[in-house]
Amino acid sequence: MTEPRPTLAQLTDFLRTEFPQTRCTLEELDGDGSVVVAHPVGEAELRPGGTVSGPVMMTLADVALYVAILAQIGIVPLAVTTHLSINFLRKPRADRRVVARCRLLKLGRALAVGEVYIYSEGEDVPVAHATGTYSIPRDR
Numbered sequence: 642m643t644e645p646r647p648t649l650a651q652l653t654d655f656l657r658t659e660f661p662q663t664r665c666t667l668e669e670l671d672g673d674g675s676v677v678v679a680h681p682v683g684e685a686e687l688r689p690g691g692t693v694s695g696p697v698m699m700t701l702a703d704v705a706l707y708v709a710i711l712a713q714i715g716i717v718p719l720a721v722t723t724h725l726s727i728n729f730l731r732k733p734r735a736d737r738r739v740v741a742r743c744r745l746l747k748l749g750r751a752l753a754v755g756e757v758y759i760y761s762e763g764e765d766v767p768v769a770h771a772t773g774t775y776s777i778p779r780d781r
Contacts, residue, residue, distance in 0.1 A: 647716050652708055655716050665704040668740070674713050675744040678705040679762065682738055693733040693768075702727055702757040702771035705743035710753045710775050713745065719778045723752070727771040734761035739768070751777055 647655070649670040656667060669677035680686070680701045688694045703725055710720055733739055740760050747754040752774055759769040 645715060646712060651716065652711060655711070655718075656704075656708070659718060660704075663700070663704060665701055667708055670708075670712055673744075674709060674748070675742065676705055676709045676712060677740060677742050678708060679738045679740045682733070682735060687735055691735045693735065693739055695727075695729065698729070698733070698739060698759055698769050699725065699727055699771070701739055701741045701759060702743075702769070702773065705741040705757045706753075706755045706771075706773045706775060709743045709745050709755055710748070710777070713748055713753075714777060717778060720753075720775050722773060723776045724774040725771060726773070727769055729769050731766065731768050733759075733768040734764070737762040737764075749777075751779070753777060 653667050665678050665680050668679050682693055686693055686697045740762050741757050743755055743757040745755040754774050757771040758767040760767055
């Protein structure tokens, strides 16, 4: 049985409750299955040279994919990443949040595939591009 599609508030509450360690926030949820997720940038997110660390951007991409999938199939906590690949394109700004825009490319019964573009907030040119695959539990 398919779960009803969750609202932005329900997904936000789920992230806050189940992943209290994440600093990612859900910013937008579109009816077409795309989402926007953001991560603040401060000293803890910077590596030497003043750029946002790769693990922060990987986390942002992973959370964006996860939320995009849950937005379509309902809150199914056991959906898990099976593949995540990222291309770092240019140096993100150290004084702005990083923002991920995710859209699903395929949503099947067992697997979901999506892509994520990451930007420095307010910029039009992406700083990274990621693709990922999630395994969706059969008992959902």
